[in-house]
Every structure is written in C-alpha cells, then in structure tokens.
Amino acid sequence: MAIDVTSSIEISRPRADVAAFSADPDNVPRWYVNIISVEWKTPRPSRVGSRIAFVAQFLGRRLVYTYEIVEFVQGERLVMRTAEGPFPMETSYTWRDAGEGRTHMALRNRGAPTGFSRLVAPFMAWAVRRSTDRDLLRLKKILEVAA
Template sequence: MTVDVASEIVIHRPCPEVAAYVADPSHASEWYVNIKSVAWRTPPPVTVGSRVDFVAAFLGRRLAYTYEIVEFVPGERMVMRTAQGPFPMETTYTWQPVDAQRTRMTLRNRGEPAGFARVTAPMMAASVRRANRKDLANLKRLLEGP
C-alpha cells in the first residue's frame, strides 16, 4: 500500500519569501516538529542533485536518511527523494501566490513502505498527515511572526 498525503496552508507572506525559506533545507529543523538535525552532503544552495542528511524522530523511532533534490523550480516547486531505509519517501513542496502578500503552500509526502512497514501503512499515513498539519502550522507561525 502506498502512503500519499498532501496538506496545504495559506501563509500571509509573499510567495518568493515562503519558497526561499522552505527550499533551504537548513531551516527544516526550525519548522518540522520531527526533524532533529540537518547536514548538507553537497554544498548549498539547493540545486537538482543536492543531497542533504536528516535525522528525525517518527512514531517513536530515530530515522536517519539522505534526501536528494530531484526537481527544483525556484519559487514554484521542489521535490526531494530518498530510496534508503524501510520507507522510501518523496517529499514535494509547491508554492502558489494567492495574491501579492499570501502564498498557498502544499506539502506532499508519498512512499511505498517495505517489509513490516507495509502492514502499518494506513497508520503511517494518518501519522504523516497529522505531522504535516503541525509542521505547516509551525511554518505559518514562524513566517508570519507576532
């Protein structure tokens, strides 16, 4: 069973600002609840082929994985993919201007669990959905400020 979860939010900041912040993986631990650390394997900034190591805590487990940027259209879309571990994942960010001061951001995670993780895919999808919503709410608070 494939896990495919998309969540979106409107952030009251111009699209170029939101996209530039999110497309820099160095910021991930600031707004993702579960990401504990980020380390570049290739020199920044992001380009197709960039590789970034993440350490996360998810469903009570420590996960270490490397994402590769497989698509990047600055200000519009970024796709990262990992093929390692029990749960290969693809994460897609898209940004669309609602107007000059607001951005609609979509966060999509999809993957094909392997082994025992395959049995837990429905529970995993629900957990990813909850985490994505929290992460987007954190991002909104962070970028909109007080």
C-alpha cells in the same frame, strides 16, 4: 499499500519569502516538528542533485534518511526523493500566489513502505498527515511572526 498525503496552508507572506525559507534545508529543523538535524552531503546551495541527510524522530523511532533534490524551480516547486533510508519516499513542496502578499503552499509526502512498515501503512499515513499539518502550521507561525 502506498502512502500519499498532501497538506496545504495559506501563509500571509509573499511567495518568494515562503519558498526561500521552506526550501532551505537548514531551516527544516525550525519548522518540521520531527526533524532533529540536517547534514549536507553535497555543497550548498540547494539545486538538482543536492543530497541532504535528515535525522528524525517519528512514531517513537529514530530515522536517518538522505534526500536527493530531483526537481527545483525556485519559488514554484521542490521535489526530493530518498536516496537512503528506511523506505522510499518523495516529498514535494509547491508554492503559488494566493492574493496580495499571501502564498498557498502544499506539501506532499508519498512512498511505499517495505517490511514491517508496510503492515502499519494506514496508521503511518494518518501520522504523516497529522505531522505535516502541524509542520505547516508551525511554518505559518514562524513566517507570519517574522513579517
């Protein structure tokens, strides 16, 4: 069973601000609840081909995985796929205007768990949705307080 979870939120900040902050891997530990740290495997800044290692704590386990940016249209869309890690995963962010000074952001996680993870995929999908919803709320709070 594949996991395909999309969450979205409206943030009272211009799209350029939301996209710049959320697309910067160095900011990820600030707004992703489960991400402990990031390590650039290629030189900054973010671009197609950039590789970034993430250390996460998820469902009581420490996970280490490396994402590669496969698509990046500044201010519109960012797509990353795991190059190394526990199971293949793709994460995408999209941003669009939602009225004056507001942004609609969607965050999608999809992948195909393997091995034992495959057996608990329905629970994992629920946990990913719960975590993603919390992450977006945290991002909203950070960005709206900074305004």
